[in-house]
Amino acid sequence: MSNIEQTLSIVKPDAVERNLQDQIKNEFKINGFKILKEKKIHISKDEAEKFYKVHESKPFYNDLCAYLSSGPIVVMCLQKDNAVSENRKLMGATNPKDAEEGTLRKKYGISIDKNSVHGSDSVENAKIELDFFFKD
Secondary structure (H helix, E strand, O other), X not given: OOOEEEEEEEEOHHXXXXXXXXXHHHHHXXXXXXXXXXXXXXXXXXXXXXXXXXXXXOOOHHHHHHHHXXXXXXXXXEEEEOHHHHHHHHHOOOOOOOOOOOOHHHHXXXXXXXXXXXXXXXXXXXXXXXXXXXXX
């Protein structure tokens, strides 16, 4: 039985700066994801703070917001069976040093902060995050 889901993926500023968005998009396609929507945007620190509100109490919150708003990002709506968990598997561990071979963060991530990609961590958050960037 299929369980088609949608999830948000962000190609973060460090990866866009290194012009890796096409390679990363290709990885999604090779791994069976459909890219339903995508756009390249530059969000403000205010918008980043709203987006990452769930992490507000964490010590890395300010750095995270400053970083996400530091340059252009590519936001995508991905679709696939079990898209949320499949995307998290493809991304790999938050810290590229701990990520498995072949994962996006292992291949492209620079550091725990500049780990090249973001993906929703649950079906519920995917809906919230997709609405954040793709409200019609």
